[in-house]
Amino acid sequence: MNLTKSRALFFMGFAILLLAKAGSAQAPGFQPVGTIHQIMVGLVAPASDVIFAVPNHAPKDDKDWASVQNSALTLAEVGNLLMIPGRAKDNGNWMKFAKALVDTGSEAFKAANAKDAKALEDIGDKLDEACETCHAKYLPKPPQ
Secondary structure, rough: HHHHHHHHHHHHHHHHHHHHHHHHHOOOOOOOOOOOHHHHHHHHHHHHHHHHHHHOOOOOOHHHHHHHHHHHHHHHHHHHHHHOOOOOOOOHHHHHHHHHHHHHHHHHHHHHOOOOHHHHHHHHHHHHHHHHHHHHHHHHOOOO
16 A cells, blocks of 8 residues: 555544544533432322322323323333433442333333223332332431
């Protein structure tokens, strides 16, 4: 290979490395905004209340079902939010419990999309269990 081709390959490789570095340097990182408590009160509690209400107040129309779908989706995505580095309490049970919220919320989302009130009743029980298991380990105990 002649010197000109070698230089051209060298500069092309160098340019590719610079572009790759520039692209990765611009990628945004996670930026948690709310506290765990704010997420629980502002997102999880209202969304789970919608799921828990389905057995006694079954959705009657598409608007009601959309509310259940959105609430289920919120629960699933909150599980992901709880796994963000800097927000996760540990890499053990916290991650397992957050994943359970993702899985249960996903199940609820599928059931809501299918407009299956009976399945949502069963999923509500699983959701309650997932929340209570996590709370037993991580919810701060009130002072006595």
